[in-house]
Amino acid sequence: MIHNLADIIRVHGRERPGAPALVVGDRTVTYGELDDRSSRAAQAFAQAGVGVGDRVAFVDKNGAEFFEVTFGLAKVGAVGVPVNWRLAAPEMRHIIADSGAKIVVVGQDFAGHLEAIEDGLDADIVVIGDHPRWPAFDDWVASHPPVDPGVVTGPDDVVLLMYTSGTTGAPKGVMLSNTNYVYKTGGVAGPWQFDADAVSLAVMPLFHMAGSGWALAGLWQGATTVVLRDVEPAAILDAIARHRITNMLLVPAVIQFLLDTDGVAEVDLSTLRVIVYGASPISDDVLVRGIERFGPIFAQVYGMTETTGSITQLDGPDHVPALLRSCGRPYPWVQIRIVDETGADAVAGTVGEVWTRSEQNMLGYWNNPDATASTLTADGWLKTGDAGYVDDDGYLFLHDRIKDMIVSGGENVYPVEVENVLMTHPAVADAAVIGVPDRRWGEAVKAVVVAARGAQLTEAELIAFARDRIGGFKLPKSVDFVDVLPRNPSGKLLKRALREPYWDGADRHIG
Numbered sequence: 250m251i252h253n254l255a256d257i258i259r260v261h262g263r264e265r266p267g268a269p270a271l272v273v274g275d276r277t278v279t280y281g282e283l284d285d286r287s288s289r290a291a292q293a294f295a296q297a298g299v300g301v302g303d304r305v306a307f308v309d310k311n312g313a314e315f316f317e318v319t320f321g322l323a324k325v326g327a328v329g330v331p332v333n334w335r336l337a338a339p340e341m342r343h344i345i346a347d348s349g350a351k352i353v354v355v356g357q358d359f360a361g362h363l364e365a366i367e368d369g370l371d372a373d374i375v376v377i378g379d380h381p382r383w384p385a386f387d388d389w390v391a392s393h394p395p396v397d398p399g400v401v402t403g404p405d406d407v408v409l410l411m412y413t414s415g416t417t418g419a420p421k422g423v424m425l426s427n428t429n430y431v432y433k434t435g436g437v438a439g440p441w442q443f444d445a446d447a448v449s450l451a452v453m454p455l456f457h458m459a460g461s462g463w464a465l466a467g468l469w470q471g472a473t474t475v476v477l478r479d480v481e482p483a484a485i486l487d488a489i490a491r492h493r494i495t496n497m498l499l500v501p502a503v504i505q506f507l508l509d510t511d512g513v514a515e516v517d518l519s520t521l522r523v524i525v526y527g528a529s530p531i532s533d534d535v536l537v538r539g540i541e542r543f544g545p546i547f548a549q550v551y552g553m554t555e556t557t558g559s560i561t562q563l564d565g566p567d568h569v570p571a572l573l574r575s576c577g578r579p580y581p582w583v584q585i586r587i588v589d590e591t592g593a594d595a596v597a598g599t600v601g602e603v604w605t606r607s608e609q610n611m612l613g614y615w616n617n618p619d620a621t622a623s624t625l626t627a628d629g630w631l632k633t634g635d636a637g638y639v640d641d642d643g644y645l646f647l648h649d650r651i652k653d654m655i656v657s658g659g660e661n662v663y664p665v666e667v668e669n670v671l672m673t674h675p676a677v678a679d680a681a682v683i684g685v686p687d688r689r690w691g692e693a694v695k696a697v698v699v700a701a702r703g704a705q706l707t708e709a710e711l712i713a714f715a716r717d718r719i720g721g722f723k724l725p726k727s728v729d730f731v732d733v734l735p736r737n738p739s740g741k742l743l744k745r746a747l748r749e750p751y752w753d754g755a756d757r758h759i760g
Contacts, residue, residue, distance in 0.1 A: 449473065
């Protein structure tokens with residue numbers, strides 16, 4: 250029985266030592282080997298002074314070392330801090346310093362980032378690879394015995410400190426506990442069709458919940474996890490066929506990349522059970538094309554780091570026209586409510602803020618009691634900051650971030666409503682809608698659009714297309730065409746970065 254994060258590898262390492270746990274390139278790591286390797290890492294951390302509750306940061310792309318570190322820390326009762334390797338050096342310094350990490354395990358590709366901020370770090374550094382001054386992770390771990398320290402952490406002990414992507418400000422550390430993972434990672438075996446015979450693909454960055462949360466869910470059930478270092482469409486298709494992948498999680502942008510990759514029609518996809526997707530909206534065109542190529546095996550999820558990932562799911566059979574814009578219904582152990590501006594429950598079909606309560610809710614934000622108090626209520630509800638509604642059948646439909654709402658002439662406009670319409674135009678590859686300063690209306694609706702490859706599209710044509718599909722006050726008053734929209738590593742649109750040029754010098758800013 251698995252009761253905490255360390256038990257994942259302890260239980261499977263003991264009961265199924267010869268079963269494959271990880272496949273990284275041409276290397277297969279069994280559960281027994283991963284158990285031994287993480288015990289060596291635990292001993293190395295302990296000798297370096299890392300104990301219960303201490304934090305250790307990890308900065309590298311996907312690889313076996315992430316799991317060795319994560320399980321090794323769990324075995325000594327310490328806390329892993331996965332750091333977004335796409336951040337600039339000063340941003341990394343903020344997370345490392347804010348978390349109070351005693352050690353940073355860094356990949357060789359990113360050692361230069363730490364060299365640039367070394368003077369500002371109060372942490373020891375271990376490098377995955379070679380470095381002229383810092384110890385090599387492989388040698389450091391190998392010099393210790395494969396003996397599990399045997400520390401057992403409790404239900405409410407923090408096991409991972411996951412920093413938010415910072416779409417609305419500086420990243421905040423989200424404290425996630427054993428209980429969070431027991432309920433989420435142990436609970437999604439059915440919805441995500443995981444069992445010991447599954448072969449899971451872990452390709453999303455492991456510093457993100459879509460990466461590590463997904464991978465841990467497969468390992469929890471004893472599945473084999475194929476780890477890809479980078480998001481490369483050709484490599485993903487090759488892995489599906491070569492390793493006979495059964496389960497994978499992708500963001501919509503990657504699904505589109507796969508569909509546009511040469512040779513996708515010839516790849517054997519017969520082993521796939523489910524493709525879970527989320528983190529950003531998906532266009533009707535990409536979803537329809539995806540179902541045509543991969544089959545009716547798509548499952549949309551909605552969640553956030555603060556809820557240990559997904560809390561709702563739209564299963565394959567629910568992918569019918571009336572529900573394509575829904576993110577599904579909550580898992581059986583999750584509660585959802587919609588709250589209006591007065592703090593009362595909204596009636597079905599009425600937009601309000603999405604609140605959720607379950608054992609997946611975070612303990613709080615690290616060293617940030619004010620942010621915690623504004624997000625978690627005394628009776629256990631978490632305010633997501635997302636606007637949406639629930640229909641009579643319990644399906645959740647998201648509209649937007651509350652702070653992204655546009656107020657134009659006293660009318661509330663939810664950008665996602667407009668974006669959904671624009672994305673149905675065959676010449677639109679990607680679209681974002683923002684509010685920009687307007688002397689008459691306060692804010693005006695602006696669309697920022699990426700045209701489909703080879704398509705010719707004008708502002709007038711797109712506005713005319715939308716006019717027949719949404720109310721006049723929601724229509725874009727202008728359209729800008731760009732090559733690409735700013736998104737974070739999880740695929741979420743960076744609305745703040747998109748708005749900033751238009752609000753520069755204005756009297757007020759939104760969001």
